[in-house]
Amino acid sequence: MFTPRSAVFIGGAAIVPAIEYCRDRGFRGPIYVVNPRRSELAGVRCVPSVASLPEVPDVAFIAIPHESVVGLVGELSKFGVAGAICHSSGFSEMHGGEKSQRDLVAAAGDMPIIGPNTAGFANFADRSAFMMFEFGDHDQAGNVALISNGSSYLLDLGFSDRSVKLAYSVGLGNAAMINAADVMDMVLDDDRVRAVNLYMESIGDAAALSAAGLKAARKGIPVIVVKGGRTNAGQRATQSHTASLAGDDIVSSALFSRLGFVEVTSSTEAAETLKMLVYAPKIRGRRTGFTTGSGTYAVMGGDIAEVNGIDLQPPSREASAELEKHLPPFVHPANPLDLSSAVDWGFDRALDNYRAFMLDDWDMAVYTSIYVSERPESWHPSTIAFAQAARERGIPAAFVNTLPETFPKSIREKLIGEGVVPLQGMEDGLRAISNAMRASELADILSRRTDEEIVLPVFPVGLPEGIALDEASAKKELAAFGIAVPRSIVVAPDQTSRLDQLSFPVAVKALSAGLAHKSELGAVVLRLATPGDASAAIGKMADKLTRTAPELSIRTFLVEEMVNDVVGELLVGIRRVPSIGLALTVGMGGTEAELLRDTATILLPASRTTIAQTVRSLKLFQVLDGWRGRPKGDVEAAVDAIQKFAQFAVSRGNRFVEAEINPLIVRPLGRGAVAVDALMTLMKEN
Known part of the structure; x- marks a missing residue:
């Protein structure tokens, strides 16, 4: 076809x-x-x-x-x-x-x-174009496969004057039979394709996309993706912290990260990133030598680079000493390095400066300036000197033209021939460099993962109606899977004689499958010191809820021992996302969780190593790890509990809808982690 x-x-x-x-x-x-x-x-x-x-x-x-x-x-x-x-x-x-x-x-x-x-679609590489109208003038030298739900994105890339050479341009439309994964699987068999760009408005089959992603990862073909139609979880956000902290956009990003896809936000950023991926060798890290033709560009470029995670370390003592031999007295060694006077130096002097600057073992070399249309050759000798110095050191190199429209195609093609990636627009260009670094990092991560850690299982389309469990039933499910929960009993207001079986202090909680936010209804009381205190609290709570929330029909109460040696709290939630699968969200727990939004989301199944890395990626993780003399928390026990929670969700298969532990209390080192509150929704067993 x-x-x-x-x-x-x-x-x-x-x-x-x-x-x-x-x-x-x-x-x-x-x-x-x-x-x-x-x-x-x-x-x-x-x-x-x-x-x-x-x-x-x-x-x-x-x-x-x-x-x-x-x-x-x-x-x-x-x-x-x-x-x-x-x-x-x-x-x-x-x-x-x-x-x-x-x-x-x-x-x-x-x-x-x-x-x-x-x-x-158009297969430019084989001169087969079947599109409703013109989508760009591309020949058989293309190396990028463009796959899009919408035709406008194909137009943007097809007509962009950015030296992106398309091998394939495929519009999926409604994707009734053929989806992005099908086309991606096909184009990955073409050795001419060196990068894939997806524009997706929906993810119809995450399992199939993950299989194509695995194929791309194993063949070393980078994939960048623009996700349109990013929305929140809507009404489900009112039912759990997990949904509000991990909306659909975060879950789709977790999918792309799992598959090693690099997300970009626009067609122009995509075009610049594609050039980095097809014209530059793989970048080893983020240490970047940044030279410019202007002090203003040094300041602006430095700001943009830092925001995007590009590492601009100062030149080493050796490089600085060598630079001082060649720089004019009013210019000092720095990174970014302002070489605004280089236009008058000529090739040889510019080459000496760039050679000195690149004595350091940079992972990437960047030159930022502007080709003015009236004199496009004005900076060219300096640029070629930069290219030669980078080539001699084996450092990937890019020239970032600060404006996209003043960069002539003829100059761009010359730079490609010199081994320099011509990037258009300072912000898009520097973000493209960071994206290429991210692509290399993800490729390294995926190379260490098994196929099973990349490919997703098949889930039925749509979200089934489930049955919510009350907290006691949810904790029973967790305890059966080896997750520690507090010792507890379930009592009615007139049957509190067994309270002395517990160690005090205790917490009293109303039990109802529809009760998600207990504190807001006054359905929880903490730190009750005696059986009498607990019995009185149960009676008072029962009377209040009968008046204020009669629809809940609360008849029983959970009384459980409190955990007093708390180092920190985690929120751990798993929900089934239509068309994707199971999403695990980990965040710092407590009432501040939604305010801080210090969370990370991955897709299941996931290895213990991946889960541990996810926990440690939280901004406030140091609170659990002995920050400023605080006691160290039992992080390994917390990771074990989260792994068991993930295994529980996976083991329930299509029965699983959603579950949440909030909080998972992390106790001091060696004392474990305890799930002190839980929500759960499961499908009814046939």
């Missing part, structure tokens, strides 16, 4: 630009047109029906009213066409169009369809 020997276009006058673009991009096979009311379109003689075609074409481009699409697709499938592109709209993107899309898929049978509601 992507390397067809023949093609058919089906539609009216609107398909003329598609036929012309197909020819312009070099397609050499026979082109047919089906239209029962015209004799020719775009110089091609029309035939009245699919059955009238002189041969079975490999690909069909469909642009007819949606009412006729399903029947036509059935004809194409029976005729033996390898695959179809459905440009026609009016399916699931429209209200009430879901049934038509299901009928379309059924009619297609074994014939794959891209779309509907798609602009089409």
Whole structure:
């Protein structure tokens, strides 16, 4: 389908630009047109029906009213066409169009369809372009595969004047049959592809995407992604801390991180990042030597670099001493290094300065300045000297032009030939460098992970209705899986004689499956010192809740021993996210959790090592690790508890909906970690 020997276009006058673009991009096979009311379109003689075609074409481009699409697709499938592109709209993107899309898929049978509601695809590398209109002038030298839900993103990258060479440009449209993972899996078999760029508005099949991600990781092909339609968890955020602290956007980011995909925020950032990935060698770290042609660029660039995690350490003593031999007296060794006078130096003197500056073992060399359109050659000798010095030291190098529009294509191509990545726009350019560093870091992480730590299990589409457990039942489930919970008993207001079985102080909590935020309703009392205090608290709480929350029908109360040797608290939540799977969120616990938003989210299953790294990534982790003389917490026990919690969720399979431990109390070193409050929703067992 992507390397067809023949093609058919089906539609009216609107398909003329598609036929012309197909020819312009070099397609050499026979082109047919089906239209029962015209004799020719775009110089091609029309035939009245699919059955009238002189041969079975490999690909069909469909642009007819949606009412006729399903029947036509059935004809194409029976005729033996390898695959179809459905440009026609009016399916699931429209209200009430879901049934038509299901009928379309059924009619297609074994014939794959891209779309509907798609602009089409272009395999520029093999001169096969089947798109509704022009999407850029690309030849067979492309090395980037662009895969997008929407056609506008394809237009942005297709027409960008940024030296990004596309091998593939694929619009998925509604992705009724063929999704991003399917296309990605296919293009990864093409050795000409050196990077993949995804634009995704939804994640329909995370398991399939993870399989394609694994393939990319093992082949060493970097993937960058722009996620559109980032939303919060909506109403579910009111039911648990986990949903509010790990909305859908955070979960999708956790998916991309697991797969080694680098997230970017715009088409321009994507274009600059793609250049870094295809034109620069792999970057070893973040230590960067930064030279500029202006003090202003040094200040602005330094700020942007620091925000994006680019490490600008000062030159070493050795490099500084060598630099001082060549710099004018009013310029001092620094990083960023302001070489505003270099335009007048000539090649040899500029080369001496750059060689001195690159005596340090930088992971990346960056030169930031501007090519002014009236004198594009003004900085070129200095730039070429920079390129040679970096090449001699084997350091990846980039030239960041501060404005994207003043960087001539001819200069960009020369720099690529010199081994320097030409980046356009200071902010996008420096972020692209940081993104390339991130890609290398993720590639290293994935190289140490097993396939099972990358690929996700298949989960049913949609979120099932579950049954909420009360706290006592939820803790019983956790305890059965080896997670420590406080010793407790469940009593009614008139049956408190067993309270003396517990060690005091205790906490009293009302039990109800629908009771998520106990403190707000006065449904919890802490630090009760005697059985009498606990009994009185139960009676008082029962009376109050009968008046203020009769709908909860609270009849029993949980009385449990309190944990008094607290070093710190963690929030640990797991929820099932439609189309993705199980998301584990870890954060600093307590009432400040939502305010601080010091959380990290990963997808399950995950190894103990990954869970431990997630806990240690929290900004306030030092509170648990002996910060400023505080006692060290039993972090290993906390990690063990979180690992068991994750294993519990995975083991419940499709029954699991959501669960939360808030807080998981971390006790002093050697004394363990205890789940003192829990929420849980599970599907009912058949």
